[in-house]
Amino acid sequence: MLVVKKFGGTSVGNRDRIFNVANRCVEEYRRGNDVVVVLSAMGKYTDVLIEMAKEINENPPKREMDMLLTTGEQQSVALMAMAMASLGVPAVSLNAFQVAMHTTSVYSNARLKRIDAERIRAELEQRKIVIVTGFQGVNKYDDYTTLGRGGSDTTAVALAAALHADKCEIFTDVDGVYTADPRKVPTARKLDFVTYDEMLELATLGAGVLHNRSVELAKKYGVQLVVRSSLDMSEGTIVKGGHKMEKMIVSGVAADTDAARVAVIGLKDEPGVAFKLFNELAKKNINIDMILQSVGRHGTKDITFTCGDEAADEAEKIISEKMEFESIDVNKDVAKVSIVGAGMQSNAGVAAKMFEALYDANINIRMISTSEIRVTVLIDEKEAERAMNAIHDKFDLGDHR
Amino acid sequence: MLVVKKFGGTSVGNRDRIFNVANRCVEEYRRGNDVVVVLSAMGKYTDVLIEMAKEINENPPKREMDMLLTTGEQQSVALMAMAMASLGVPAVSLNAFQVAMHTTSVYSNARLKRIDAERIRAELEQRKIVIVTGFQGVNKYDDYTTLGRGGSDTTAVALAAALHADKCEIFTDVDGVYTADPRKVPTARKLDFVTYDEMLELATLGAGVLHNRSVELAKKYGVQLVVRSSLDMSEGTIVKGGHKMEKMIVSGVAADTDAARVAVIGLKDEPGVAFKLFNELAKKNINIDMILQSVGRHGTKDITFTCGDEAADEAEKIISEKMEFESIDVNKDVAKVSIVGAGMQSNAGVAAKMFEALYDANINIRMISTSEIRVTVLIDEKEAERAMNAIHDKFDLGDHR
Numbered sequence: 001m002l003v004v005k006k007f008g009g010t011s012v013g014n015r016d017r018i019f020n021v022a023n024r025c026v027e028e029y030r031r032g033n034d035v036v037v038v039l040s041a042m043g044k045y046t047d048v049l050i051e052m053a054k055e056i057n058e059n060p061p062k063r064e065m066d067m068l069l070t071t072g073e074q075q076s077v078a079l080m081a082m083a084m085a086s087l088g089v090p091a092v093s094l095n096a097f098q099v100a101m102h103t104t105s106v107y108s109n110a111r112l113k114r115i116d117a118e119r120i121r122a123e124l125e126q127r128k129i130v131i132v133t134g135f136q137g138v139n140k141y142d143d144y145t146t147l148g149r150g151g152s153d154t155t156a157v158a159l160a161a162a163l164h165a166d167k168c169e170i171f172t173d174v175d176g177v178y179t180a181d182p183r184k185v186p187t188a189r190k191l192d193f194v195t196y197d198e199m200l201e202l203a204t205l206g207a208g209v210l211h212n213r214s215v216e217l218a219k220k221y222g223v224q225l226v227v228r229s230s231l232d233m234s235e236g237t238i239v240k241g242g243h244k245m246e247k248m249i250v251s252g253v254a255a256d257t258d259a260a261r262v263a264v265i266g267l268k269d270e271p272g273v274a275f276k277l278f279n280e281l282a283k284k285n286i287n288i289d290m291i292l293q294s295v296g297r298h299g300t301k302d303i304t305f306t307c308g309d310e311a312a313d314e315a316e317k318i319i320s321e322k323m324e325f326e327s328i329d330v331n332k333d334v335a336k337v338s339i340v341g342a343g344m345q346s347n348a349g350v351a352a353k354m355f356e357a358l359y360d361a362n363i364n365i366r367m368i369s370t371s372e373i374r375v376t377v378l379i380d381e382k383e384a385e386r387a388m389n390a391i392h393d394k395f396d397l398g399d400h401r
Numbered sequence: 402m403l404v405v406k407k408f409g410g411t412s413v414g415n416r417d418r419i420f421n422v423a424n425r426c427v428e429e430y431r432r433g434n435d436v437v438v439v440l441s442a443m444g445k446y447t448d449v450l451i452e453m454a455k456e457i458n459e460n461p462p463k464r465e466m467d468m469l470l471t472t473g474e475q476q477s478v479a480l481m482a483m484a485m486a487s488l489g490v491p492a493v494s495l496n497a498f499q500v501a502m503h504t505t506s507v508y509s510n511a512r513l514k515r516i517d518a519e520r521i522r523a524e525l526e527q528r529k530i531v532i533v534t535g536f537q538g539v540n541k542y543d544d545y546t547t548l549g550r551g552g553s554d555t556t557a558v559a560l561a562a563a564l565h566a567d568k569c570e571i572f573t574d575v576d577g578v579y580t581a582d583p584r585k586v587p588t589a590r591k592l593d594f595v596t597y598d599e600m601l602e603l604a605t606l607g608a609g610v611l612h613n614r615s616v617e618l619a620k621k622y623g624v625q626l627v628v629r630s631s632l633d634m635s636e637g638t639i640v641k642g643g644h645k646m647e648k649m650i651v652s653g654v655a656a657d658t659d660a661a662r663v664a665v666i667g668l669k670d671e672p673g674v675a676f677k678l679f680n681e682l683a684k685k686n687i688n689i690d691m692i693l694q695s696v697g698r699h700g701t702k703d704i705t706f707t708c709g710d711e712a713a714d715e716a717e718k719i720i721s722e723k724m725e726f727e728s729i730d731v732n733k734d735v736a737k738v739s740i741v742g743a744g745m746q747s748n749a750g751v752a753a754k755m756f757e758a759l760y761d762a763n764i765n766i767r768m769i770s771t772s773e774i775r776v777t778v779l780i781d782e783k784e785a786e787r788a789m790n791a792i793h794d795k796f797d798l799g800d801h802r
Contacts, residue, residue, distance in 0.1 A: 015456050049476070055416050057483040064486070067494050068479035071472035075450070078469035082458040085465070093468050097498040098543055119543070142499055142520070 002124070003028055004168045006038040006134065006156035011171055011230040012076050013043035021171075021230065022083040025129055029089060034124045036163065038134045038156040039080060041072025062107035063143055066136070070096065070144045073133035073152075080131050091129040094119065096136040096144065101155070103137030103145045110137055110145035112154060112217075115162040132159060150211020157214045161221035168223050170210060171230035176237035177202065177209055179397040180253040184385045187398030191237050191251060198251045199225075199239045201340040201374045215239065249343035249350055250395045255384045257335045259289070260312035261366065264319055266300040266326025273323075274303060280322045286311045289336070290369040290378060300326070304367065306336065306378060334366065335384035338376040339391060351375045357394035363387050403525070404429055405569045407439040407535065407557035412572055412631040413477050414444035422572075422631065423484040426530055430490060435525045437564065439535045439557040440481060442473025463508035464544055467537070471497065471545045474534035474553075481532050492530040495520065497537040497545065502556070504538030504546045511538055511546035513555060513618075516563040533560060551612020558615045562622035569624050571611060572631035577638035578603065578610055580798040581654040585786045588799030592638050592652060599652045600626075600640045602741040602775045616640065650744035650751060651796045656785045658736040660690070661713035662767065664705040665720060667697055667727025674724075675704060681723045687712045690737070691770040691779060701727070705768065707737065707779060735767065736785035739777040740792060752776045758795035764788050 005028070007021050021037075029035045040046075049068050053060045060068075077093035084091035099119060103110035123130045134152025137145045147154050153170055160168035175190065177199065182188040194202070196219035203212035209227055218225050218239065228236025267273050274293060281288060292304040307315055309332050316330050344350045351368075354375055358365060363386065367378035379387055392398060406429070408422050422438075430436045441447075450469050454461045461469075478494035485492035499520060504511035524531045535553025538546045548555050554571055561569035578600065581589040595603070597620035604613035610628055619626045619640065629637025668674050675694060682689060693705040708716055710733050717731050745751045752769075755776055759766055764787065768779035780788055793799060 018457060052476075052480065053483055056419060056480050057487040060483040061486050064479045064482040064494060067482070067496075068476055071475050071479075074472050074475075075453075075469055078465045078472075079453065079457050081465040081468070082454055082461040085462050086458040093465060095468075 001167075002034040002036070002163055002165045004036045004038065004156050004160040004163070004165045005171065006152055006169065007040070007171045007230055008152065008173075009040040009043050009045070009076075010173060012039055012080065018079055018083050019087075022080060022087055024230075026084060026087050026089050029129055035129045036120060036124070036159055036165070037077075037080065037129060037131045038152055038159060039073060039076040039131060040134050040152045041069075042076050042079075045072045045075070066107050066144045066146045069146055070133070070136045073135055077131040077133050084129055084131075089129060090127065091131055092123050093131045093133075094123075095133045096138050099132060101137040101158075103139050103147070105139045105141065105145070107139075107143075107145055109148040110139060111213075112137060112147065112158045115158055117162045120159075120163065150214060153211050153214035154217060157217045157221075157223050157225065160223045161217065165223070167226055168218070169226045169228055169236075170214075171228060172209060173229065173231065174209060174227075175229035175232065175234045176227050177239070177252070179251065180388050180392050181255070184255070185253065185388050185392050187389075187392060189398055192235075193238050193240065194251055195342045196239060196241055197373055198340050198342050201338070201371065202252055202254055210239075249347045250339045250341035250397065251343075252340050253337065253388050253391050253395075253397065254340065255335055255337045255388050257381050257384055258309050259306050259334050259336045259378065259381075260309045260330060260332040261304060261306050261334050261378060262312055262315050262319075263302065263304040263329040263331075264323070264325050265302050265328070266296055267303060268324060269295070269299050269301045273301070277303060277319065277323055278305075280318050281307075281315055284314060284318055286315050286318075290367050290376065292367050306334070306367065333381045334378050335381040336376050336378055337384060337387045337391065338374055339395070340374050342373050344373050344375075353394060354391055357390045358387060360394075361386060361390040363390070402568075403435040403437070403564055403566045405437045405439065405557050405561040405564070405566045406572065407553055407570065408441070408572045408631055409553065409574075410441040410444050410446070410477075411574060413440055413481065419480055419484050420488075423481060423488055425631075427485060427488050427490050430530055436530045437521060437525070437560055437566070438478075438481065438530060438532045439553055439560060440474060440477040440532060441535050441553045442470075443477050443480075446473045446476070467508050467545045467547045470547055471534070471537045474536055478532040478534050485530055485532075490530060491528065492532055493524050494532045494534075495524075496534045497539050500533060502538040502559075504540050504548070506540045506542065506546070508540075508544075508546055510549040511540060513538060513548065513559045516559055518563045521560075521564065551615060554612050554615035555618060558618045558622075558624050558626065561624045562618065566624070568627055569619070570627045570629055570637075571615075572629060573610060574630070574632065575610060575628075576630035576633065576635045577628050578640070578653070580652065581789050581793050582656070585656070586654065586789050586793045586799075588790075588793060590799055593636075594639050594641065595652055596743045597640060597642055598774055599741050599743050602739070602772070603653055603655055611640070650748045651740045651742035651798065652744075653741050654738065654789050654792050654796075654798065655741065656736055656738045656789050658782050658785055659710050660707050660735055660737045660779065661710045661731060661733040662705060662707050662735050662779060663713055663716050663720075664703065664730040664732075665724070665726050666703045666729070667701040668704060669725060670696070670700050670702045674702070678704060678720065678724055679706075681719050682708075682716055685715060685719055687716050687719075691768050691777065693768055707735070707768065734782045735779050736782040737777050737779055738785060738788045738792065739775055740796070741775050743774050745774050745776075754795060755792055758791045759788060761795075762787060762791040764791070 081093040134155040225239035535556040626640035
């Protein structure tokens with residue numbers, strides 16, 4: 001069996017943790033399996049490097065920033081190989097040039113294009129554990145690139161796909177994917193399985209366990225993902241394809257408090273107004289989420305949308321400069337609460353049941369948006385936790401032990 | 402004009418120093434010249450990395466050590482490119498993979514074999530300052546290697562040779578090559594020129610300004626070297642080929658206190674004894690310097706040699722295990738004092754003049770060794786400084802201003 005294991009920065013943050021990871025990998029290796037390990041930079045070292053760069057240049061060239069940041073993972077993999085060597089196991093560390101990990105040209109936010117698997121295969125054939133730098137790649141100019149947020153997860157999944165690995169384990173500080181954030185919903189239950197689509201919706205909704213780009217990639221290449229804890233030996237959650245096996249219609253409840261509602265009142269009611277507005281925002285890379293358009297008074301129309309808290313002020317500024325309207329209102333004290341479940345596709349009344357739960361809890365719904373396997377509502381931020389619990393209970397997602 | 406400039410770790414040890422180097426390079430660039438910069442890791446960062454490695458593994462695999470250490474120079478070059486960008490000058494950093502710097506396979510002490518100059522040329526043609534990681538290379542396995550002590554000097558000279566640079570400036574914390582160490586000989590004078598051969602003897606004798614491997618390379622490819630200060634704008638010392646232009650017969654006096662004398666008394670006087678002794682030492686990589694063989698009492702012979710202080714104890718152990726003899730004596734309180742000068746080849750009586758200086762100063766000579774352009778004597782360590790001054794005065798090397 002060939003297993004790809006990915007560990008984040010916290011898992012390799014000091015000597016003891018490095019050996020904890022080394023031991024887990026060596027255990028797998030000694031069971032006779034081939035092991036490929038993907039690592040991030042140690043602890044907060046990437047932040048340290050960013051700080052160093054900012055001292056030199058407030059706005060450093062992105063190419064040079066990637067050149068600087070990629071040293072972080074290279075240190076992690078070299079130290080990990082040393083730890084494994086001291087445990088008596090042959091290991092070899094590889095950076096993005098050595099693998100090679102080919103990406104698009106754009107610095108600081110590149111996408112993986114192609115992975116050469118020959119070097120890794122050759123090392124595995126010699127029964128070595130192969131330790132690969134996450135987060136980084138090489139572009140067509142032969143320069144380092146980095147993959148942006150969640151990049152090491154993407155590296156791991158892409159490697160698993162390229163090597164036809166039997167599974168890709170993503171080690172994190174939680175022990176799997178839950179029906180809701182256990183810190184907010186005490187009855188939250190760990191899921192044994194979720195589908196790629198469910199995981200995608202959960203990732204997008206800020207459940208935060210996996211980056212959506214890595215889940216998309218896993219879905220595309222059919223890589224079996226396992227989300228599990230680096231701290232204990234529990235089994236974790238398997239993310240895979242196909243329809244939901246369990247009877248549950250809804251797999252989880254997620255909340256995202258980094259949401260703001262922008263209401264633009266009294267826009268001219270003529271063709272192209274909505275296009276112009278969202279086009280101006282897109283030009284500045286402001287991601288829009290839910291959109292609501294309604295007829296206003298005196299032949300005008302109102303457009304309301306949500307975006308991240310930080311983007312809201314910039315959105316207000318852009319709209320004020322570029323559009324004609326009566327008034328604009330920004331409210332950052334809102335949260336998105338969503339239910340996700342592959343079973344929803346074939347079950348009517350799921351949305352209604354969610355609304356009923358909120359009605360029963362006397363929580364006001366400000367906006368609604370849905371996909372095939374998701375229902376999202378916008379509510380007041382202060383109600384978010386209560387809403388999650390009410391919905392969780394209504395769908396009976398909890399642990400009944 | 403194309404100039405290669407090399408700066409050591411101290412010169413890039415913090416933000417201000419990085420900008421000092423950046424400004425000097427930008428100045429050269431703005432005069433219309435092509436500039437290639439070679440950097441070491443910042444300050445003592447290489448030592449920090451070694452410390453990290455030792456915490457993980459007392460005896461880390463050398464391949465992984467090189468993988469770890471090469472991150473140091475990569476950070477330096479990226480930060481330097483950022484500094485130059487903030488000064489408004491286009492710069493690009495390149496590591497050993499990007500150049501590429503091909504070396505022999507051996508880790509931690511590789512030799513440069515070949516440098517691909519295309520990438521650097523292409524960047525220079527776009528009028529960029531090119532910043533290259535010193536000390537590191539890539540071997541035929543596509544792995545990082547490091548060049549050992551003085552490696553960044555070697556990188557700079559090799560790049561200058563590959564690019565047919567007009568000169569290679571080695572920036573250091575002294576302002577050139579002196580007739581003797583100015584901290585020990587107050588009248589020491591800075592030399593405007595020295596020949597490669599003289600510099601080689603001085604480097605080998607621990608004058609410490611340049612590593613001998615880089616001088617050898619400069620001589621081989623006729624690269625004009627300049628040793629100058631990174632702290633001020635003084636002209637430095639030019640190291641180049643040909644015979645000594647100045648009238649001086651002796652260019653400099655050097656002392657090396659890292660010397661020990663090992664005397665093996667009463668070895669059997671039969672063929673092959675000396676071979677066996679030095680062969681056993683060579684097998685353990687103990688470098689021997691001066692050698693003296695003399696006839697002992699009762700048909701035996703004595704062999705006396707010098708080596709580094711640290712190697713002396715191991716040499717004693719090896720000899721005790723492998724050889725038959727009467728007694729062995731190790732004395733670490735000795736120093737080598739040498740005079741160097743290309744003019745010695747055609748001038749008789751130079752050695753005698755040196756011995757006379759020591760006799761006048763009442764300093765006892767324990768051993769003597771000579772090359773075509775060098776005379777070395779072994780004396781008591783506590784006399785070293787006095788000996789240097791006596792010789793320096795005798796040859797009238799001082800500054801008469």
